[in-house]
Amino acid sequence: MKIIRTANYEELSKQAAKMMITRIKSNPNIILGLATGSTPIGTYQLLIDDHLKNGTSYENITTVNLDEYAGLNPADPNSYHFFMQDKLFKHINIPASHTHLPEGTAENLLEECRQYEELIKKKGGIDLQLLGIGGNGHIGFNEPGTSFDSRTHVVILDEQTRQANARFFRSIEEVPTHALTMGIATIMESKEILLLASGKSKAEAVKQLIHGDITEELPASILKNHKSFTLIADEEALSLS
Ligand code: F6R
Secondary structure, three states, rough: OOOEOOOOOEEEEEHHHHHEEEEEEEEHOOOEEEEEOOOHHHHHHHHHHHHHOOOOOOOOOOOEEOOEEEOOOOOOOOHHHHHHHHHHHHHOOOHHHEEEEEOOOOOHHHHHHHHHHHHHHOOOOOOOOEOOOOOOOEEEOOOOOOOOOOOOEEEEHHHHHHHHHHHOOOHHHHOOEEEEEHHHHHHHHHOEEEEEEEHHHHHHHHHHHHHHOOOOOHHHHHHHHHEEEEEEEOOOOOOOO
């Protein structure tokens, strides 16, 4: 596990974008695993800035996102489909057919999960997976207690996660109760993993990740077993470590 410490969120975003752009340039057909949430927004903005300024091309890149809420269609402003369009895809030259997220409105969610796994396998696996971390140590929507052997699956969202995500919705009642997420085993098969952690609300999870045991009670802890895992964290996220 490699740790990159940054002074603040801005520096964290710069480091993450730099690493991603380097990988994209050295492999124009790269398969990127992407995350939503607040943390990667700064990184995505820097990828957009670089695309516009330096012409880094996304034409041959494929993306697979970690997760999506069950029941939200892509046009819903709270869906992760919408988020990815808004924060990244519509600003770069990636063909729509190259971008993938689990379909939260699929008629058969279990079949959707199975097909998502198959899709990742067919693409040859994820080259670089970008992750955020929940205050409870979750990665994707893999909440504490999720098996390290899990593949893409349907989850019941943790109350803490629904509360944390309620800021994007009009009320807590509107936050979906279920989601589809890549599993922990799916994430661990990525060739390289980059985890971003920013702010005090992540400090406890980051402390446990760095100093604690590898346990299913802290899903992110398994990342320490990955041979190519980098954590980029700012001062606040590292304040208890
Ligand atoms: C998002 C995701 C989540 C977030 C995590 C942190 O696709 O899979 O695991 O990365 O909840 O969210 P933020 O960045 O909003 O603190």
